[in-house]
Amino acid sequence: MxxxxxxxxxxxxxxxxxxxxxxxxxxxxxxxxxxxxxxxxxxxxxxxxxxxxxxxxxxxxxxxxxxxxxxxxxxxxxxxxxxxxxxxxxxxxxxxxxxxxxxxAYFLEPLEVKSLRASEKAPFAKTNISKQEIAKNNLGQDLPFLLSQTPGVVINSDAGNGIGYTGIRIRGSDATRINVTINGIPYNDAESQGSYFVDLPDIASSVNSIQIQRGVGSSSNGAGAFGASLNLSTNEFNEKAYGEINNSYGSFNSWKNTVKAGSGLINGHFTVDARLSRISSNGFIDRAATDLKSAYFSAAYIGKKSTVRFNYFSGLERTYQAWNGVPESLIKTNRIYNSAGTERPGDPYNNETDNYQQDHFQLFFNHSFSDHVSFNTGIFLIKGKGYYEQYKGVVAEQAAGSTSSTKFSKYGLPNAIFGRDTIKNTDLVRQLWLDNDYYGQIFSLLYKKDRNQVTFGGGWNQYDGNHYGQIIWAAIGIPKDYRYYDLEAVKTDINMYAKWERSLSNKFNLYADLQYRKVHYNMEGFKDNPTIFVTRNFNFLNPKAGISYNFNGVNAFASYALANKEPNRDDFEAGVANQPKAETLHDFEAGFEKRATLLSYGVTGYYMLYKNQLILTGQINDVGSYTRVNVPNSYRLGIELQGKVVVAPWLNAGANLALSRNKITNSQEYLDDYDNGGQVLISHKNADISFSPSVVGGATINLLPIKNGEISLLSKYVSRQYLDNTSNVSRSLNAYFVQDVRASYTIKNRLFKELNLVAAVYNVLNRKYEPNGYTFSYIYGGKTATENYYFPMAGTNFMAGVNIKL
Missing domain, CATH: 2.60.40.10 (Immunoglobulins)
Known part of the structure; x- marks a missing residue:
């Protein structure tokens, strides 16, 4: 040593x-x-x-x-x-x-993005990712996997190889607490508040930049940021015509085929860009196959003072369900086990699939009134429709100790009577549908002169969702396409904000930000409780302020931000007498960064104090459901370290390390007592917040042995994660370290503008690890029994691609 x-x-x-x-x-x-x-x-x-x-x-x-x-x-x-x-x-x-x-000669400033993104001098922790950096990793995996090396990020995949349903957590906060916008337009699902990138396959191929703001960040449109904000921009100006063909193939018969083209500037004012993509994979998990298709089209008029842009992009996904996880009893012997479809006698049901199409329409107008004043507005419509299909079998559910999903009474129907025999259950196939429209408008007015920059903006949006279920086949007693529930839900969200940035001197800058947000819910019942009608209103005032120092490559900041967040749809199923409260977050941040040519480094410290955070406790509410409940006090305290160094022209490296303490001051756990009935209460003090590892680290070493060639070693470490809020090691995910390797070589010649060959080997050390899972416990036979389920990742696997620029 x-x-x-x-x-x-x-x-x-x-x-x-x-x-x-x-x-x-x-x-x-x-x-x-x-x-x-x-x-x-x-x-x-x-x-x-x-x-x-x-x-x-x-x-x-x-x-x-x-x-x-x-x-x-x-x-x-x-x-x-x-x-x-x-x-x-x-x-x-x-x-x-x-x-x-x-x-x-053209007005190119993307105000719909600039109004939301944190500037270089804004007092927030942020990471900007360029188009070139996105392209390096874009071999077909979902967007969260392209962000794995950024600070505090933990990713997971239902299918085990990053294609299909994936998840992302930043600072321990899941997708329901990460505000996502695309060109400034909110993307989070209005009801669950999650973001499902599987619905937009290969969106990364149309994104020209990404900004991740950790913490509350600046004011944005849509769901409140409680852990981070993720801002994607596709509104790119390409002055010259181009064409691209990108093809990738890898383990588990994974394919990605993308065709992109752009007209360049036509008649000095018009541009057209388009993309078609297809991604498919058999998945690491058994039967976790995906078939994803997407399209992107953008047309713009660009003038000296104004721009008008229309975007249309669409995604169609079909995935065999893999969201049940692998039980702990099989994780060592059969890591690819998938219980989906196995309720059918004999072979698994072959159409236990999730099917969804999402279409986005965006129209933007930007105008510069003068050198100091500019304006932006955008209107949008997101149409989504789809279902997931399930086979529900009597024998399988009886073996599991439950027959609720196969009873006629579950579907509002009488028992079937044959002579003297009364039949209460039947095998059936059901589809759970969601048909929704999400539409609205955003705007921003930017004033910049001398030492001041003021942005006034906001937006409104409304979500109209229809939830319904139908039975498409039953062995007996149920007519085909019988609709057993049909529920409407409406959510309206209005927000307005004002941001002020002022240069106090050549070194110091002041930032202030105030947002007002109003949310209205109207839900006409739930699938399992159709008689519960909920109407709720929330009014939030979210101030933010900070100061920054910028001089000679040094950037330092300190800030405070307040955020409020409404509950999710499922939280309201608690019943009329047990409705959830809104959550509140006080976010204190401070950071220092030094940028130089050969060596850059930085540190950010944060204290995120939650009031009334909603967590799962296992408690059954007054309508018999397990929903989240508010806990008075919880917090996240952490430090994030980053650094980059150029050792030689052929060698550079970067690393980040996030250390945190994530605690719930006082919490309660409820266990179902199958011996005596009811539930048993267990109290916990200073328990860890679930899925919040205390250590998350990433490192990248880039070797450039030859001109136009690069070899990258990508490392990721995540410490232990708890599956619930009890700090019980028996209900946790083990720490893991994963090593990936990526190599690329670019050829430039007369035939092609650029030919890029790239190959990546993931998990080269063949580690067996699980970044996600769930747990539940109960009392039976005088003992506490715990059942854990895991979502394992694939062992050593690869993807290789050939990218041609014309």
Whole structure:
């Protein structure tokens, strides 16, 4: 160990004391000679990207610590100015490269995204992911798997290989607490508040940038952010015509086929972009097959002062159900076990599937009134319709000790009578349908002058959902296509916000943000309790404020944010006398980041204090359902570390580490008592919040052995996760470490603009691990029995792709 530390120390001293060079300069607008703030300046050498930075409010940038003299390539980009690329010759310790940027002939600023995203100086923890970074990993897996290496992220997959139904948690918060927008338009399901990316297969191929805000973040549209915000942007301007063909194949007969094309600028004003995709896989879990199709179309008019854009994208998914998990008794002997469809006698039912189509329509208008004032509005419609199908068998349910799903009375029908025989149950196949429309409008007005930037915006949306179930086949006693429940639900969401950013000096910046949000629910019954009618209103006021320091590559901030969140649809099934309260979160954050050419590092600390957080306790409510209940106090306390280093032109690395403590001050657990009836209460103090690992780490090492070639080693570590809120190790997921390897090589020739070959091997160490699961316990025979179910991931598997740019 001493020799190892000595070697590392000597290596670091060598890096620090070796000859280093710098490039710095000033960026101005050539028309008015004003400093260009927030321009992205990137530096390359010999075709290899080295670093990038953002100009400050004086238009200054600097790259320090360059180890070699010679020619470098500077690339300067700004959303409202023309891109510029220049060669810079470094021959002395400090090289000055002052540049001017010309005005763009078109109004390109995506205000629908800018109004929601945190700027470089905003006092929030955030990660920006570029189109190039997204493309590196886009071999067919669902979007959460492309975000795995970002701080505090834990991902999972029902099918075990990242295709089909997947999940994401950030800082321990699941998808129902992560606000997701696409071009500023809310995407979270209005009722469950979750985000199902399986409904938009291959959306990553149309996304040009992603921003993840951890914590409450800035005000946004849609469901409140209680752990993070995920903002996707597809509204990209492509001046030149292009075409792409992307094909991938891998383990479990997994395929991804994508065709993309764009017209470039037509007649100086019009652009058209389109994509078709198909993804399929047999899945790691038995019968967990997926068949996914999607399309994307965007047409835009771009003028000097205005843009109009229409987007249409659609997803069609068909997945064999794998959401039951693998019981603990089989996890070591049959990790691919799938109980879905096995209620049918003999072979499993072959159509135990989830089927859903989702169509998105978006229309945007952006206009610049002057150099200081600009406006955006967008209207949207999301249409969704689909069902999941189940075979319910009498013999299988009797063996499990329950026959409720096969009783005639369950479906509001009398028992079948044959002579003197009364039949109470029957085998049947049912479909549970959801037919919904989600529509609304967003807007923002941006004022920017001197040291002030003010954004006023908001939106409204309404969700009209029809839930119904029908029986498409029964052995006896039920007519075909009999509809046994038909329930309507309406949710309306209105919000308005104002954001103010002010430069107090060349170094200090002030941020203030205030949002008002009103939510109205009207639910006309639930599947298992159709007579419960719920009407609820919520009014939330969400303030945010912070201060940041930005100078010479240093960014430091401190902020406070208040967020409120309404319960989910299922929470309201508690009954009239036991309705849930809204949740409240106080989020305190502070961070420091240092950016340099060869070495960048940062640290963020946070304290997230929850009031009335909704959690599962196992308690049966007054209508016989297990729903979440409010707990008075819980919190998340953590620190996030990040760093990047360029060791040599052929070697660079990055890593992140999230350490946290996630506790419920006082909580209660209810166990069903099958011996005596009723439930037994157990109290817990300072129990861990479920699915909140105390350590989450990621690391990436990139090797560039040859020109246009790259090998990446991607590592992920997640510590123990508890399946419930009791801190009981017997109800937990073991810690795991996963190592992936990715290699790519790019060929540029006259036949193709670019030919990219990429291959990835996942879980190269063949670890057996489970990132997700669920548990329930009960008292039977005088003892507490616990049943755990897990969602295991595949062992060593691969994907390989050929991407052609025309």
């Amino acid at each position: 001493k020799h190892f530390l000595g070697t590392i120390s000597a290596f670091c001293i060598t890096l620090i004391t070796s000859a280093q060079y710098s490039i710095k300069g000033h960026i101005v607008n050539e028309q008015n000679n004003q400093a260009v703030e927030a321009a992205t300046v990137s530096i390359e050498k010999d075709g290899t990207s080295i670093s990038s930075t953002i100009t400050d409010n004086r238009g200054d940038y600097e790259f320090k610590g360059l180890k070699n003299k010679g020619a470098y390539l500077l690339i300067v980009e700004h959303v409202s100015l023309q891109k510029r690329t220049v060669n810079v010759e470094v021959s002395s310790d400090i090289t000055v490269a002052n540049l001017t940027l010309a005005n763009n």
